Amino acid sequence: MKDLLVRWLIVPALLLAYAAAANAQYDVIITDFAGKRAPVAIVPFGWEGQDAAEPFDVDDVISADLYRSGRFAPTPEDGMLQKPTASVDIDFDDWLILKVDAVVIGKVIQTGDNAYSVQFQAFDVHTREQLVGYRMPASRGTMRRVAHRAADMIYEKLTGIPGVFGTKVAYVTAKGTETDRTYTLVVSDADGENQFTIMESSDPIMSPAWSPDSRELAYVSFENNVSTVFVQTLRSGNRIKVSSRPGINGAPSFSPDGRKLVLTLGGIDGNLDINVLDLATRQVTRLTTNRSIDTEGTWSPDGRSIYFTSDRSGGPQVYRVGVDGGTPERVTFEGSYNARPRLSPDGSKLALVHLSRGDYRVAVLDLRSKDLLVVSEGMQDESPSFAPNSDSLIYATSYGGDGVLEMVSADGVYRQRLTSRQGDIREPVWSPFPRY
């Protein structure tokens, strides 16, 4: 594995524009900014069944997933010297000629009316050994998820990092004019497919946050010109009003156990403070009392502290306070503007919005070394959210006058833009890992 990784670093950078699966809902136009792609071959899967063709193009989804990670360059099908579907048919010399590091083969086998078996194997072309092989049952309805799961397994074997192709992303869109706008809260697969609008309003929607079990989203809605925090169950669409006090109700974020929300409450006098709401008892505990703006609270993965934005020192900076209160401790010191903290799920890094020479950029603060790394290059970049593998971030930026999403690796090396034709798209939040 180490060998593979080292080889990738010497592969020349590819600058490509690539439209993923034709019906992708983001209209995923991927633009590479940096990073080197390793050549891999995803051979078209074989088909064994009564129907003329397989019901779903599994290898196409795997290929698009690996491409979208920024780390791989799948070999075009028409450049392949052979298209084996069984391991005995692989001629590794053919793939060495194409300078491919890994080759993936597979089959879709029909086992019933709407029952299939999807199998795949990935091989290291240099060692000629199998890296991973797996067989999964599928129906027409689950075939796409099965393909993402296969891509996740292949990705983890090749990089040592768990894949996040089976995850979801929630985001907010805004369309229309200044005086007539429609806001939607959307949940889609991480590749932009299966878009589902869970809430639509002529008043602003903001700050979506996933529950740790991925079943619910908390968000702020301004229906009737007041701010209200709702928690909505995705499957049923039912929602509960969990905070509608006078003044500001904002910035919800779930505790790791899912039982509490950290919220910003402003009260009638508009002093924004960090509060914790127990979802079962509805009891509210105020954690900060400073007269400054204290907002954008987020839990540490261990559940013991809350990071938040405060301008108690003048400009906004990130602070940390224990869940039982106490004196907040300042976390960020570099620069005049550090806001909207989000912890990586492994607890080692903090993503935030950082003012860098006049531009608002996404930066990653290494909590151990205290190094701050700017990972985006726009002027108005905001709302960073870590993938559940802690290795990538998604954030909102501006491109051609519209809000668009970009994904970047936490080291800033791999970055792609996901272009949309949905108007303004903002506030992406990456879901936890799916439950298989």
Add this chain to the structure above:
Amino acid sequence: MKIQKLIFAGLVALLAAGCGGNTIPDPDADAGTMVDSGDDGITDGMNDGGLGMGEEFGDSMDQMDELTMIIYFDFDQSDLRAEYSDLLQRHASRLAGDSRAQIRLEGHADERGSREYNIGLGERRSQAVRRLLLIQGASANQISTVSFGEERPAAFGSDESAYELNRRVEIKYTN
């Protein structure tokens, strides 16, 4: 100073007129505190600015009996500019004179920076207006505040001309 105030009042009234629905009749209009009565010097000054400016000033005169409903702020500021003191006094008087009157103060920020923090900046502006109205005689139960942060811009665009229209508090009479 008078000239500046007059010009500003005219511009604000124009903006309000252009947006529609942002102004309401002012029962205290007879007091005439918003604009001084006809002063040749001022009128001349406006005419010096060109024909277009002259016409705009005429329009603004028609708005004299209405109260401006939008207050603008400087970058990263929630301090009320001195030019709004008369206007806010008139809103306060209106609230003090009619205990049934109710307003909602809607705070806004420009798009720069993070969204929830901008909600805080918008609220800070709403509260600055609220405090002044309370000091000047309005009652706490007549005023509610909300902040839309950068979520409901008055003007699209990513330049200062849009930003200065978006950093604002809108005064909405709800009763």
